[in-house]
Amino acid sequence: MKKNMVKRIIAVLICCIAVSSAAFFSINKVNAATGNKNLYINGIQVQNVETYGDSNCTFIPGADVAKAFGDTVTETETRLTIVHGDKTLVFKAGQNVYTLNGETKNIAVVETNGVKIPSGAAKIRGIYGKIYVPAEILKSELGYDISNDANNIWIGNKPTTTSNTTSSATSAKNANMYLSVDNGWVCPQLPDTVRSTDDLLADSKALQQYLEFKQNGQTPESAVFDPINGEADFITTAVGNESSREYTSIIFYGYHTDAKDGYQQKINQINPQVLKFYFPNSWEWIHDKLIAKDSSIINSRMTIDGRDTYFTSGDVSLTIHISKVGGTLGY
Structure with a gap:
C-alpha cells in the first residue's frame, strides 16, 4: 500500500x-481534550456519559450537573432550564446563545485582530435526550465548582482517587x-x-x-x-x-x-x-x-x-x- x-x-x-479552526476552550487554563474525558460529580464517576470540546467550549450534560448542586431542573430533548437561587438559565438545542434571567448572552466569543465577536459555531446540543452545555457558563454564571486535568472533569467534590487514563x-x-x-x-x-x-x-x-x-x-x-x-x-x-x-x-x-x-x-x-x-x-x-x-x-x-x-x-x-x-x- x-x-x-x-x-x-x-x-x-x-x-x-x-473543519473548524477554533481552539478548544479550557477550564482552569487546562486545554480541553478533543476526545471524551471521565466525568465525576461529587466524587462519583458518571457512566455512559461523554464530554466533548467544540469551538472554545467544553460541553457537559447540564441537567446531571445542576441536579448534583441541588438546583431545580426542567429538561426536554430540545430545552434545559436551570433555576439556581434567583438565577434562571435557559438553553435551547441548536442555538449559539442562552438566557440568564431573560437576558440573551452568547455561548462563546472569539477574538480576531484584537476584536471580540460572537462565535456562531458553538451551539447547544441535544444528544440522546440530554442537553449539553458549556462547563464555563455553569462555572461563571452559577459559581459551580468545576475543574479538570488531561483525563478528568470534576464537578463539586473530587474523589479520593481518580483515573489518569480512560474508564x-x-x-x-x-x-x-x-x-x-x-x-x-x-x-x-x-x-x-x-x-x-x-x-x-x-x-x-x-x-x-x-x-x-x-x-x-x-x-x-x-x-x-x-x-x-x-x-x-x-x-x-x-x-x-x-x-x-x-x-x-x-x-x-x-x-x-x-x-x-x-x-x-x-x-x-x-x-x-x-x-x-x-x-x-x-x-x-x-x-x-x-x-x-x-x-x-x-x-x-x-x-x-x-x-x-x-x-x-x-x-x-x-x-x-x-x-x-x-x-x-x-x-
Whole structure:
C-alpha cells in the first residue's frame, strides 16, 4: 500500500469535510481534550456519559450537573432550564446563545485582530435526550465548582482517587479497536435502535461510541475509523459534514471483501455497519451493489430511505453524499 495514502485521505477530507479552526476552550487554563474525558460529580464517576470540546467550549450534560448542586431542573430533548437561587438559565438545542434571567448572552466569543465577536459555531446540543452545555457558563454564571486535568472533569467534590487514563469500559474498547482480525479483533455491531438522527455531532459521537470511530482531528462533527491507531498508512473510512452542514459525506477508501491483511479486513467488516447507520432499510442492497462493483450505482443520484443520495468514485475512494431525511443535496 502506498506510503502517501494518509496524505491523500487528509487531502480529500479537507475538501469534503468542514473543519473548524477554533481552539478548544479550557477550564482552569487546562486545554480541553478533543476526545471524551471521565466525568465525576461529587466524587462519583458518571457512566455512559461523554464530554466533548467544540469551538472554545467544553460541553457537559447540564441537567446531571445542576441536579448534583441541588438546583431545580426542567429538561426536554430540545430545552434545559436551570433555576439556581434567583438565577434562571435557559438553553435551547441548536442555538449559539442562552438566557440568564431573560437576558440573551452568547455561548462563546472569539477574538480576531484584537476584536471580540460572537462565535456562531458553538451551539447547544441535544444528544440522546440530554442537553449539553458549556462547563464555563455553569462555572461563571452559577459559581459551580468545576475543574479538570488531561483525563478528568470534576464537578463539586473530587474523589479520593481518580483515573489518569480512560474508564475501564473505554480501555476495554480501545484494547479491541487496535487489534487486527488475525489477533482477535471483534467487529462491533450497531444496535438496532441506533440510527442517524441527522444531527451531525450526535451522529459522530454515536459512531465513536458504537463502531470504534474516532473524532477526526479537531472537528467534532466528523469521525474516522482508524484500524491501526495512525501507525501505518492504511485505507480507512471517514464520515463528515460537507461545507453547507446540511449534508454528509461517507468516504470509503476501498470497499471490497477480498483483503488479506488483518487490518484491512476490519474495514471490510465495519463498512456495512456504517451503511446500516445511515440507511437502516436499504443498507444490504447498497452493500451488495458496492461489493459487486455495479457500475449502475456509481455517479448515480437517487432517493434512498428518504435521503437524496449521490455516489461518486475517485482513484482511491468511493464517496456517498447524502442529505438529511426528506432533504436534498445542494448541487
